[in-house]
Amino acid sequence: MSAWQIKAYWLPGGTCPIQDWYRAQDVQVQAEFDATLGTLTATVDWTDTKSFGVLKRDHVGLGEIRFGLEKPEKRRFRPVGIWPPIAEWEFILLAGCEKQRNGVLIPDNAFTLALEYKRRFAEGEGRIDDYV
Amino acid sequence: MITFKGVWQKLSDKQYRDHYALSLLKRSVAFQIKTLRKKHCRTQAVLAEKSELKQGVISRAEDQEYGNLTFNTVGRIAAGLDMAFIGKFVPFSELIRFSGNLSEEEFKNILTFDEENAAQPALEALGLFDFSSAEEPRSLPIGPMPIEVDDQPSERDTKPQDAADAADQRIPPRGERRLYNVAHVG
Numbered sequence: 001m002s003a004w005q006i007k008a009y010w011l012p013g014g015t016c017p018i019q020d021w022y023r024a025q026d027v028q029v030q031a032e033f034d035a036t037l038g039t040l041t042a043t044v045d046w047t048d049t050k051s052f053g054v055l056k057r058d059h060v061g062l063g064e065i066r067f068g069l070e071k072p073e074k075r076r077f078r079p080v081g082i083w084p085p086i087a088e089w090e091f092i093l094l095a096g097c098e099k100q101r102n103g104v105l106i107p108d109n110a111f112t113l114a115l116e117y118k119r120r121f122a123e124g125e126g127r128i129d130d131y132v
Numbered sequence: 133m134i135t136f137k138g139v140w141q142k143l144s145d146k147q148y149r150d151h152y153a154l155s156l157l158k159r160s161v162a163f164q165i166k167t168l169r170k171k172h173c174r175t176q177a178v179l180a181e182k183s184e185l186k187q188g189v190i191s192r193a194e195d196q197e198y199g200n201l202t203f204n205t206v207g208r209i210a211a212g213l214d215m216a217f218i219g220k221f222v223p224f225s226e227l228i229r230f231s232g233n234l235s236e237e238e239f240k241n242i243l244t245f246d247e248e249n250a251a252q253p254a255l256e257a258l259g260l261f262d263f264s265s266a267e268e269p270r271s272l273p274i275g276p277m278p279i280e281v282d283d284q285p286s287e288r289d290t291k292p293q294d295a296a297d298a299a300d301q302r303i304p305p306r307g308e309r310r311l312y313n314v315a316h317v318g
Contacts, residue, residue, distance in 0.1 A: 002232075002234070002235065003235065027148040030142070030148060031147075031148045031149075031155055032151065032155050034139075035155035035156045036159065036196070038156060038160075038231045038234060039156075039162075039163045042163065042234040050196065051159075051196055051197075067197070070199065132138055
C-alpha cells in the first residue's frame with residue numbers, strides 16, 4: 001500500500017494547472033511522470049530520493065518532483081507542489097514545468113505561479129482533489 | 133485517486149504503455165535495491181563489498197534515472213543481499229497491480245536465505261516446507277500476506293516419523309484452513 005497520497009490544486013474557476021500541464025505533454029513525458037509518481041508514493045522519505053528536491057531561497061515552500069527523458073533528446077521536468085506537506089503523507093501538486101540545461105523553466109514563471117497558487121490555497125481559494 | 137480503470141485507459145496508447153512499463157521497470161528495481169540495502173546493509177559500501185562491486189555501481193543501481201543496469205549487476209546485488217531476483221513477463225493488468233501495491237514494507241519483509249533457512253523447521257512443521265517430498269515446495273508468501281494452514285489432522289500428525297516414513301510424506305490435502313501471518317512464524 002502506498003505511503004503517500006497525491007493531490008492536485010484546482011483554481012476557483014475550475015481549472016487544474018497540473019492536469020493542464022500534464023495533458024499538454026507528449027505520452028513519453030506522461031508515462032515517465034506516472035512511473036515516477038508510482039515509486040515516489042511508495043517511498044517513505046522523499047528527502048532521501050533523487051526523484052524529489054526541496055526548493056530553497058526564492059522558492060521556499062515548494063518541492064519539485066524530478067524526472068527526465070534521455071531519448072530522443074535529454075529533457076528534464078520539474079512539477080512542483082507544496083513542501084513541507086500541509087497534511088501528513090499528502091503531496092499537493094501545484095504546477096508543472098520543464099527545466100532546460102541553462103536552468104530556464106518552461107513556462108518561465110512556473111515556480112512563481114506555484115507559490116501564488118500555494119498562497120491562494122492557504123487563503124481558502126480553490127480546492128484540492130485526488131490527482132488522477 | 134488513481135484507479136485501475138484510469139491507468140488502463142492510459143495504457144490503451146501503445147507508445148504510452150511501452151514507455152510506462154520500461155520506466156516502471158527501471159524505477160522499481162532501483163527502488164527495491166535501495167530499500168533492501170537500507171534494511172540489510174545500511175550503507176552502499178557494505179552492499180558493494182558483499183556484492184563484490186564498487187560503491188559507485190551500487191549508487192547507480194539505486195538511481196531511478198539510470199537505465200543501464202545489467203542482469204549481471206542485479207544478480208550480483210541479489211547475491212550480496214543473499215536473495216534471489218526473478219524476472220518474468222506479465223500482462224499489463226499485473227503491472228498495474230504491482231505499481232499500485234508497491235511499498236517499502238513489502239520488500240523489507242523479504243527474507244535472506246539464512247533467515248528463510250532458520251525459519252524452515254517451523255515452516256516444515258506447518259506443512260509449508262517439505263524437503264523430503266517429491267512435490268514442488270509451496271511458495272513462501274512475500275511480506276505480511278496470510279498463509280494457509282491445513283487444520284485437519286493427517287497421518288503425519290498421528291504416526292511417529294522416522295526415516296522410512298519421511299520418503300512417503302506428502303503435504304496434507306487441503307481441508308479446513310487457518311490463516312497465519314508469515315511474520316509470526318519462527
